[in-house]
Amino acid sequence: MIYLLLAYEFFKTGLFSFGGGYATIPFLYNISQIYGWYTIDELTKMFAVASITPGPVGINTATYAGFKTAGILGALFATVSEIIPSLICVIIVSKLLKKFSDNFYVKAIIKTLKPISCGLLIFVAIGLIKPSVTDIKAMILLTVLLIMSYKSKLDPIFYFGFSALAGLVIACLKSFII
Amino acid sequence: MKQISLLKLYLIFLKIGAILLGGGYVILPIITNELSKKEKLIPEEDLIDYFALSQSLPGVIAANISMFCGYKLRGKSGAIAAMLGVISVPILCIICLASTLSVLTENIYIKSIFWGVGIAVIALITLTIREMWQKSERDLFFYIILTISLVLLFYFRFTPVQTILTVSVIGVLIQSINKRGKLK
Structure with a gap:
């Protein structure tokens, strides 16, 4: 029974959350209040962990909630249920794209979505700068990363490795000084 | 376009899922690197279309774009293979880490790594913006x-x-x- 409930709640989350993992927050918050599968405090910590463990944040939180509630099977149920609405949408849209690739409206929508997507990304980036870049060392690290990305074509994983290392070095230095 | 086996498709997305830190907004440079530059399977322009579409469809962006790519290469089964690939490592990670959540968020070294990765995510989003900008x-x-x-x-x-x-x-x-x- 709990599996069906998990499947139902995360199917709903997958169906109604647009714009990536952070859009699932209000749904997850709501689920926490109704069912108490996890606390709000856990949810906050979960988002911190989700942002450093591999994978989409939306998937990570679904897995976590499912696991906490009903073990490994629960984790699978919650995660897969969250993706099924998207799978259906993607298949339908892909078929339409194939069939009507020369249709005026299909082309018009894709042409419009690109600048919107750019706008959303700018919005997300600025939203992230405020809470993350709070001091001089964050500013320096960001500048270094941006310069590296402009000067050369590096494998994206390099940026993660480099910044994680930078974080670790700073933490070590701090603990040595204190 | 060359035919790709479902297993290969799964493995490519397994790798993408494993290196995807910080959520769907940073997937474009990673997916371009793997699918256009290394494997030459899908042109960059198509990936940008898929990314824009993925943002406008319900659900998780990273899963959406993976399924678009999978569908393009191998139809419905391709979409499912890519989706399973991209979520495999994340699911395993969370199941392993779930019980250590408080330890993870309170340890200063791990906190500091979080901090660094958070900054890298911003850099990668700017990279995504640049890619979309140049290719549109x-x-x-x-x-x-x-x-x-x-x-x-x-x-x-x-x-x-x-x-x-x-x-x-x-x-x-x-x-x-x-x-x-x-x-x-």
Whole structure:
């Protein structure tokens, strides 16, 4: 029974959350209040962990909630249920794209979505700068990363490795000084 | 376009899922690197279309774009293979880490690594913006739509969904009017 409930709640989350993992927050918050599968405090910590463990944040939180509630099977149920609405949408849209690739409206929508997507990304980036870049060392690290990305074509994983290392070095230095 | 086995497809997305830190917004450079530059399976322009579409469909962006790519390469089973690939490592990670959540968020070294990765995510989003910028046809229409989107998001505090819906309608209207004007 709990599996069906998990499947139902995360199917709903997958169906109604647009714009990536952070859009699932209000749904997850709501689920926490109704069912108490996890606390709000856990949810906050979960988002911190989700942002450093591999994978989409939306998937990570679904897995976590499912696991906490009903073990490994629960984790699978919650995660897969969250993706099924998207799978259906993607298949339908892909078929339409194939069939009507020369249709005026299909082309018009894709042409419009690109600048919107750019706008959303700018919005997300600025939203992230405020809470993350709070001091001089964050500013320096960001500048270094941006310069590296402009000067050369590096494998994206390099940026993660480099910044994680930078974080670790700073933490070590701090603990040595204190 | 060369045919790719479902297993290979699964493994490529397994790798993408494993190195994807910080959520769907940073997947474009990673997926371009794996699918266009290394494997030459899907042209970069198509990936940008998929990314824009993935943002406007319900659900998780990273899963959406993976399924678009999978579908393009191997149809429905391809979409499922890519989706399973991209979520495999994340699911395992969370199951292993779930019980150590408080330890993870309180340890200063791990906190500091979180901090670094958080900054890298911003850098990668700027990289994504640059990729979209360079690979899109930037005519007057592009700038008009971008400006409207930014104004709605920042000034009128629209949510992403509201912005996508409103601006899509405006964009299609502008293009239909433009088309009629040209025909006359």
